[in-house]
């Protein structure tokens with residue numbers, strides 16, 4: 001049985017999970033994701049506000065996962081990457097909609113909304129961000 | 138002030154399976170199905186995709202086209218026969234993902250393959266009556282056929298979303314519906330796969346409803362087929378829409394731009410909306426479009442649309458149709474979770 005997450009925690013993280021809601025310090029221009037309530041550079045002078053990341057970035061590094069955690073059995077092998085967002089922050093996310101052989105460091109990627117996991121057959125479905133290669137026009 | 142489509146967005150998952158691959162597993166002759174259904178391959182969702190994720194992608198693509206603040210969307214309606222939850226509206230997930238919450242109304246629609254167009258009609262009415270500024274209507278499905286059933290060759294995944302508002306790109310000049318209780322396609326509560334009336338599906342179900350709704354629309358608007366540059370009908374296979382078109386005297390070239398079923402299969406609630414989106418991608422200012430959906434044996438919604446402005450879609454349907462990766466049957470089974478773990 002996959003690990004059940006607290007519903008309260010899941011709910012509080014919806015803005016960040018569903019639409020990359022982070023924060024921005026309007027004093028120095030730094031962006032934060034996950035959102036930070038204060039700016040480490042400006043400290044008391046910092047003016048922090050909610051800010052939605054554009055959802056574009058590039059692959060900073062990645063690894064291929066062949067041994068899944070419980071609940072991810074259908075997805076192996078999957079690609080786990082550290083992504084550097086256009087705004088600067090780095091985050092860890094799965095790369096979807098492609099195969100390991102098509103992935104490379106520096107590759108431009110775009111945020112997509114996907115199913116992340118399910119709490120068994122009867123629990124909540126967890127949705128959130130993954131990233132996919134930018135589709136060429 | 139006219140009401141209609143201010144933006145639209147479509148999405149088709151990247152994976153495909155060929156009719157040959159399915160037929161080989163069941164020991165059938167693929168040519169029978171390719172000729173009988175006029176379908177070569179169908180789309181298959183990724184393991185992490187469902188009707189909600191498809192609806193979100195469509196909605197984001199529609200918003201990309203407009204620059205409208207999602208906080209001004211007053212209604213989100215998602216039509217599907219594969220809502221991820223039996224109880225808990227897909228519309229709430231979509232509304233949250235596009236940042237339209239919390240001041241809005243939402244509900245899910247179900248009417249087999251015509252749930253998406255039903256959502257369009259409701260959004261249109263809410264905008265027209267000034268109850269909301271913008272409404273988002275989505276038709277999205279990851280439909281399933283029982284393994285080995287005829288539906289397995291066509292049941293596909295995809296969707297399209299329409300942002301309905303005033304001062305539109307495409308005016309909805311008129312809409313009307315034709316509905317009866319015809320037992321053609323159903324799924325009982327708790328059952329995994331739908332059942333269908335097989336041969337019954339043709340005359341009293343598809344043809345009667347599509348043709349009647351279309352004639353009703355022509356009648357009510359005082360127009361004839363000649364007044365329309367493009368026509369799109371629900372497309373459960375490649376044969377039915379062209380046959381219905383022939384009976385109504387519609388030249389096939391008016392239907393081909395919106396006929397996607399041969400390349401992506403039957404996307405159910407996504408089918409007519411996707412066909413309409415593909416037509417809008419290539420329509421020009423002044424063009425008139427006739428669209429008629431069909432669902433469950435039992436109903437059709439017909440629309441008369443007129444393109445008022447030049448359309449530039451940053452995410453054309455063609456882009457998604459051409460981006461594809463083929464699966465073998467084993468991979469397909471995994472994608473569609475036909476294995477019980």
Ligand SMILES: [Zn+2]
Nearest residue numbers: 025028039042
């Ligand atoms: Zn700062």
